[in-house]
Amino acid sequence: EALFGHVELLKEGRLFLFPHLYSKGLLAAWKEPCIVFCPDWNLRHSTAVHLLRRWHADKRNLLVLEQGVDAELALKPFMPVAIQVLECSFLSGIKVRKVNPLLSVLKPKLVLFPEDLKSRCPSKEDAPWSYLYYSKGKTIEIPNTREDFEVGLPTDVAFGLQPRQLDKAIAVARLRAKLHLSKGQYVLVAPKDQSDESNRQLLHWGAVDAGRLLSALQEKGIECAFPADDDDGPAGCERSILITSPGEALVKMAPEKTVIYCDDESTTRLIYDALSSVCNGI
Template identity: 40%
Template sequence: MEWSWVVGCPCTADVKDCMLKINTLNYAQEACYNGTLVIKAFSSGLEIGSCNWILNGPKGDIAYLSSSCFFSAHAMTFDYHSLQKSCALIYSDFSFLSDAQDIEDGDNYSDPTSDLDRANLNSDENLEEKEKLVFICSCAVESVKDGGSVLIPINRLGAILQLLEEMTTLLEASAMQVPVYIISSVAEELLALLNIIPEWLCKQRQERLFAGEPLFAHVKLLKEKKIHVVPDIHSHKLLKDWQEPCIVFCPHWSLRLGPVVHLLRRWCGDPKSLLILEDLVNPELALLPFKPVAMKVLQCLFPSGIGMQKVQPLLKTLQPKTVLCPEDLRLQMSFSSEKSFSVLYYSEAETLKVPCRNNNSDLKIAADLASQFYWKTFKNEGINITRLKGKLLMENGRHHLHLDNDKKTSLRNSNSLVSCGLPDADKLLATLSNMGINASMEHGIDDAESQNVCIVHTEDPYKALIEIGNTGTSITTADANIASIIYKAIDDIFYGV
């Protein structure tokens, strides 16, 4: 983003406020949000710093899969292994919506038995991208030889770096002295940043770092003054050093903002000049304000996402429990009936409920505290239970138990026990009989809550009514001492904790 386009607008303060809320992450670094979500970024392989995300929470993890590339000559390889076996995966790669020809031909690549690793190691794709770069640069060099200039409003940093390397190599081989300009208010900062983020670069670039070599060729080219980086088109340095014909990298790819507007107006009538565009816009529509256009136009398509033929084997390898796909891709993506995951489709501005298959939450307890617990076993329920007093906190996406300083142990010796469950009516009658209290039992319905209840009547001198419902037990009597005696009888048939 060109900051100079924002300065002076009414929204400047809002943009600055938003920028202050941005946190930077290293590769695979954990960041915790609100104590609940643990967020990790993994390389998508599309660009330097472009990410896929894992969000870990108490009920499971969510993977966010954006546009990704399996091969790259500059960015870290697509780390899809880190996205494996998530509870839910949000698929958000729209890149193959443009693969209309493949769809029309009936090839939907829905065979899930393909081997993903074998597809990823296909060297033909790397060779194809290399040949594409050579072709683009050779067209640029030919235009310069004819006396024309070259304008490259490409927005992708990795593509710019590779074009710079290939283009300067061809110029040197042709023994041509042609100035190369990069006009951008953020270019100098971005080029400097490339030297301190090796974890986001591909293996080949990292090996250059360990060998003491520059990560990219622009470092050498800047020292030799073969490329010139300036912040804007009115820069004094640019006006002083400007020569034509030349090669210019500048924003914006839409041809509506930035230095490209001025330069395009300057060269649009020159048939010897060349405009290189990404295959993101309709050239007829983009060039409409500059007509008549005599300069040559070359459109190029760089890797922009997961190929349709790799979607099925990728999802088979990731093995999520649920896949969330955009509604726009419903017709393009057909899944095998033997798939191991469920598929849901989402639309913009709509809430989608995703089933949670993990109904339990993990609780982290320090070992020294856990060793002090006194457990009671409820065989019928198949659970162990203990009583304690403390605080349940959420930290780094996990529940943590912190006991009070004066309550390090369970309250086993306390006279006030907590009971679990409902009393058995037959056992209660037997216990009351052992205490010398005569009682009778009847069944009825509670009119207030419409539930079945068991009513126990005790006879004088312990006159009372005991009502046992589905959710609780109540004792009704006029004498507090009698209530205490009956309470003890009920408590005796429980396992107090």
């Protein structure tokens, strides 16, 4: 037995399913009068718009809307209209005995189920999915089952990236874009008027080698040295560089961060340039 009644209608050729209005199969099977089911209840996009433009001026046609939808507002772009409008409530659901067979087909990781139906449809002990039960007026916390997700990137944007190699398997690049969700897929959309970001501040990563930074600072004419009490201890310990000219400053390096203490802007810029030369950055 089919889980849903419309499956039999599809098999008998009494119901047709098409992805969009201009499908070849739809154009071949199209006959009027007909009944069309459209998910666009607000009548503002997709198939419903095209069909209403075709049918709105004929009083022999009927538009059935979900009860509670403002029909006058929904039809405003198509005024004047002669089409008849009927508002009714659409009851949807599934028989309790068909819940577990449906879940066996879908194989979800998590199922949200009404608390008041818990006793009528007990969960299977050997089910590979877990249940969360909800009730009206009660907030529940839903765990995130995905640790990561794939993101699409337009070809022209991808070719404009300048990645830097981290290791043999990973390269990183910097991009200013917005994350969009389109047809169930995440896409990074970069603005068309990308400003010149050649002078933007770099993002750095990795631990700083104190010896290399000291040499880089001295190459820029900065007078600096390790403090007298600073010894080259084991890897992972905090180290410092004391700067006396052209301005006083202190650079502290730890495995998780590097901090520059300086009141003079020009000296800070010199230190930052030296730091950038010994670090990976994008």
